[in-house]
Amino acid sequence: MLLQAPAEPIRTRPIHVDDATTPRRLTLRVMAAAPRYSVPAAVLSITHQVGEALVPVLMGLAIERAVSSGDLGQLLLWLGLLAADFALLSFSWRFGSRLGELGMLAVQHRLRTLVTEHLLLRASGARRASNQPGVALSLATSDVNRLSAAVEIGVYPVGQFAAVLFGGSVLLAISWPLGIAVLIGAPLLLWLTERAGRTLRTRSGDEQEAAAVAAGQAADLMAGYRVIRGIGAEAEASSRYRQTSQSALASTLLARRAEGVFGGTMDVASGLFLTGVAVAAGLSAITGGLGVGELIAVVGLAQFLIDPLQYAARNAGGLWASAMASSTRLLALLREVGPDATSVTRSRRSAARGIGLVAEGEVVGVAADGAEAEAVIAALEEAHPDALAAPHEAHLFTGTVWQNVALPTVDAARARAALTAAGCDELIELLPQGWDSPVGENGSTLSGGQRQRVALARALAQDAPVLVLNDPTTAVDAVTEAAIADRLRQARAGRRTVVVTHSPALLAIADRVVRIDRTEPRTEAAS
Structure with missing residues (x-):
């Protein structure tokens, strides 16, 4: 193992770290x-x-x-x-x-x-x-x-x-x-x-x-x-x-x-x-x-x-x-090392074979977590260079709920539709100023479920050709999660969507479900 800090504008000698x-x-x-x-x-x-x-x-x-x-x-x-x-x-x-x-x-x-x-x-x-x-x-x-x-x-x-x-x-x-x-x-x-x-x-x-x-x-x-x-x-x-x-x-x-x-x-x-x-x-x-x-x-x-x-x-x-x-x-x-490059490559190839190319308008559910989920997302990004991968731990910007979703490339109508699809419509009543309420630094004024829904709305508002979501509803209750699942499919109509999750509600809306384990992936027909 040989680690070395990358070159920088500030000139210093390389600091090598190896096993010796x-x-x-x-x-x-x-x-x-x-x-x-x-x-x-x-x-x-x-x-x-x-x-x-x-x-x-x-x-x-x-x-x-x-x-x-x-x-x-x-x-x-x-x-x-x-x-x-x-x-x-x-x-x-x-x-x-x-x-x-x-x-x-x-x-x-x-x-x-x-x-x-x-x-x-x-x-x-x-x-x-x-x-x-x-x-x-x-x-x-x-x-x-x-x-x-x-x-x-x-x-x-x-x-x-x-x-x-x-x-x-x-x-x-x-x-x-x-x-x-x-x-x-x-x-x-x-x-x-x-x-x-x-x-x-x-x-x-x-x-x-x-x-x-x-x-x-x-x-x-x-x-x-x-x-x-x-x-x-x-x-x-x-x-x-x-x-x-x-x-x-x-x-x-x-x-x-x-x-x-x-x-x-x-x-x-x-x-x-x-x-x-x-x-x-x-x-x-x-x-x-x-x-x-x-x-x-x-x-x-x-x-x-x-x-x-x-x-x-x-x-x-x-x-x-x-x-x-x-x-x-x-x-x-x-000296803490993760999986070697061969193992990572094997996981990505296995995930890519199991998922295949996502068809136009298809929603694919992928039951995976941990290292397998990371391999799936990496494989999808390689197979679909235009994919937008929304991480599980999404960070909110300092500003309001609306400002986090209605970014410069997003028009107002799409931002409102995305907020509704992500279950943020109830925030209008719950928050003091509705969607104009400040979220604080990294969403500190919101609950975990509220932060997740705003982050999901931001991802949906981008209207990406291929959207990869990683466990987007782990902090919301079951009723809200079911509503989000139904709206998600409607919001992504005609677009390719992959949801990496073990959530039954989200997997239920998928056209097909790919289950990734530590051996080989297997595909199940949608229920």
Whole structure:
């Protein structure tokens, strides 16, 4: 298996995922996926951090060579150099941060495209956790965001580590014992960061998994709320979600606790380390080993280096731990495979043989669901290129009922006929403004049955030569479904119509019924 995000206008390297890909490899590939942005951003980050480290050095030199001697020319020279350094700091930070953010967003877009494509193309018949809308949303947003943030590891921590090396080199020139202490102690501290981040990585993975499960369950509860309410299971559904939510909260608290311990430990370790450097410098000044300007430079460098050491530890360790946890979850998703191409082709050919070409004015009922239904619809689209396939999960546009049906290509008379055929005539009495009532975002103000009927009316209003409907009445009651079935045949008179469903009412109006099972389809005469 080899997956790769498609090419995009935003230039990034391909992010390959195959069977040999490990979470570490995927994270490293993400870090290196946008060199066009991350490399110049890293250079500017290094420039910014080195410029920051130069501030106490320039101040120490100004005191040593200008203030102590009272030389006005030297004072103006060093103040000018200090001003130029601050200008460089401002430029490098502004543009370095912008390029780093662009690189992260470019990789984020490529990753989200890869994940979304996999979610859309993967077979829907298998029962997987990632089939839950909330879990899929969490993977395509939260996990993609955390993994793409790994790009920043190659930008900001690089500059911070460069500042540590530069500061250590300056200290080495001033006092070699202090310089050696910084140059050896800083890498050791960063290595300990990776070791300490293992607990955080585990906690972060648990947190994201629990949050995704809670989100998935919440989305499923909201989608099936009317059914839950109809069977009186609100209390049980609330209890189950409360348990899942509490589990997610517990995992989040554990992850934040681990993150706090991790950050606090790094703060204490780096602070004690650099405090020791400053104390050693003070003792050296007392014994005459350092001048006043040198002491100021050493103390200023030691104080400055606390920040890059701490942030390098937090950024590199925290971002890496979070990215590795999300990388593990995304790899699990990307390795979920549906039926192979041969199986899909065989299903489509089998469906095509069973259904055959739909005759003019014929209504064909196809008893199929799941993967078989998808194969039927794909076969019909191949056999009839002019077919309009209306999906089961139809999305309504924001606007009114009328605006969802009376599209620019549909005249008013056809829209009214389609609304009546789909059983939407009763909505005139049920909704506050009749057909002019807003449906809300994706039909949120309508019931499930009302949404289905509006979506069916929209499909009928197109008056397509070949119309393929996939379970168009699963959310309506039996009486309404029977009425819709009778009207459907009249509305599609003289046109080809295929209804993929197990509904007895819809199959009863068909001229012939094709039953698709996992072996071979069989055709039954209309009853």
